[in-house]
Amino acid sequence: MAAKTRQKSDAPDASDRVSRIREGVTAAILEHRLLPGTKLGEDEIGEIYGASRTLVRTALQQLAHEGIVNIEKNRGAFVARPTPADAREVFEARRLIEPTIVDHAIDAVSPAWLDRLGRHLAEKREAELRGDARASVRLSGEFHRLVAEMSGHSIYLGFLKELIARSSLIILLYRRHDTPACGTDHHAGIVAAIRKRDKARAGALMLSHLNEIEAELFLKDPAADELRLADGLGA
Amino acid sequence: MAAKTRQKSDAPDASDRVSRIREGVTAAILEHRLLPGTKLGEDEIGEIYGASRTLVRTALQQLAHEGIVNIEKNRGAFVARPTPADAREVFEARRLIEPTIVDHAIDAVSPAWLDRLGRHLAEKREAELRGDARASVRLSGEFHRLVAEMSGHSIYLGFLKELIARSSLIILLYRRHDTPACGTDHHAGIVAAIRKRDKARAGALMLSHLNEIEAELFLKDPAADELRLADGLGA
DNA sequence: CAGGCGCAGATTGTATAAAGTTTCGCCTGT
């Protein structure tokens, strides 16, 4: 048959076993099912996905490069634990990049994309209605990724994927207990601005949206954090 | 200056054998000694660096994640060949990020850094004087990395390292034959603005510098490029 | 003589086994 599979391996990930592992772990981190500092043993993961350690190791190295996993020499891989300084850097980078991304997304707007955005909003709303915190968190990040895909900028998309994954860990670590999750209303407003092709408004809304997320965080003083670590180790 | 840098494994492990391979190949690409499309055989590299294929493979995967190497399934690793579309994206991202980086660098300016920048300019000038094109190209990129390090933003630094490496390939592929290399004068002007802590001027100079580099490129129509590829494969 | 089929060589993908390192428990000495 013609099943010669000459397809370009450029297709991100689907049938690849390494990609399945990577996406599984990524999803678990994005849904806050894996907490920062969790040990990611190679045997353990390998058994779950029915893969040998070679493949698991490849996946973990990719995740380490994305900044959501730390690999310590001779110690193993752990879910990353971003510092408050990291958190500030991540959100500053997002504030810089995302308004630009929205701008490009509006250039590439189409009925199909608007439909996709609308369906996303509905899905998110439904998840929040039934109190599914995990789905809600995941979809919150997915919205931003969706806009980046829409923009057609593969480089921005790659950068943002990294930033979103790290943001998820940051929010898990530092969010004030009582504040609600990143509101759907913001996303809906951004979509409305995109629909109207109002670049200035869409960019401004994205910016204030990010500012609001960061304002909900309690980033303890990094100096105090490092000191406590040093004291605990040195004293 | 020994205070910070206690951060994660992303720090340059010069002693690691994998890192040595990665940096060796990266340097070769940055100095235009490895051309786009060059096959990077695992055995070949392994023999050069006296390492087993396992380590070579790890290094190549990291380079693939940085976008300067393409890994095709069951085919091997090749030096990446950025398309004109890629080139435009890379330079747009640089125009967005680098003025911000300069801004932060000025916040972190110190006599030690100014000295380092000055020494860099001298080294570059000397390389150009003796007509060492390879060193000149390498140092051109290094200047931008230096400013990013100075800014203290590890995320921006990581992004920019990727962008610089890709830029090197892009310049090699698409630069008009007769134009001179990216001028030292620009860099010197930026350093002067940094020295005066003139953020507005430094950012503007960086922007025009990037614009000038891109203007020296001849990016053939991506549509024509893709069509030719599709025709060649389909017909 | 042209074109396609098939085998051989080479190269990558994967798994498994050996080697080195760290960690934790236990035992001994004070």
Next chain:
DNA sequence: ACAGGCGAAACTTTATACAATCTGCGCCTG
């Protein structure tokens, strides 16, 4: 009773062997 060191177990790291896949050349056939 507690501190310190010794030893075993578990894990990661590295290397090597095996299997799958692709490329290129030669031969056969029409």
